[in-house]
Amino acid sequence: MKRSFIAGALLALPALSFAQVPTQLPAPVSSKALITTLPTPLGGPMSKKNATAAQEVERLERARFAAQVSKDYAFLERVFADDLVYTHASGKQNGKLDYIQSIRDGKSVYDNIEVESISVRAYNDGTAAAVHGQITIYQPNKPDGTPNVAHLKYVTMQIKDPKKGWQVVLWQSQKQPEAK
Secondary structure, three states: OHHHHHHHHHHHHHHHHHOOOOOOOOOOOOHHHHHHHOOOOOOOOOOHHHHHHHHHHHHHHHHHHHHHHHOOHHHHHHHEEEEEEEEOOOOOEEOHHHHHHHHHOOOOOOOEEEEEEEEEEEEOOOOEEEEEEEEEEEEOOOOOOOOEEEEEEEEEEEEEEOOOEEEEEEEEEEEEOOOO
8 A cells, every 4th residue: 555655656756847847956966965964754854764774775776777787687686576667768668577578688778877866765764765866878879870878867666675675666767858
């Protein structure tokens, strides 16, 4: 029940962000500062359990990106929840098995994934985390030899399963225009 409520709430986030007028982003802040200074929804400081969970999830996100590049299927099997909903920037959706198979089959190929920014907010005594960030994905060159680079903003939701640890239950990304 909690999982479906949280996932449903997160699915509404991208729709809300489209309605906002773009503003100038603040100067970059180190991810460590983001983790330790994000308030709780009630405006107070993050609890120690939530702060610890946020740090764990940030490390896991970075490790997951590395596993997608290196094709570490065992790691991906472990961190993706069985009920994963993975929505690509194109709008295509995969479940856990389909997405991992797309990497095996060479349909989802990553030469490198650079994390531009990442922000983690943990909730529920460190058992749920909402993540948003910006990444640059480098894929094999296009057939004409030009670079194949995607700039994405993303949101993901992770739940801490008592037996399996942190599990990615939701991923959604949106392609951003190239910087000029």
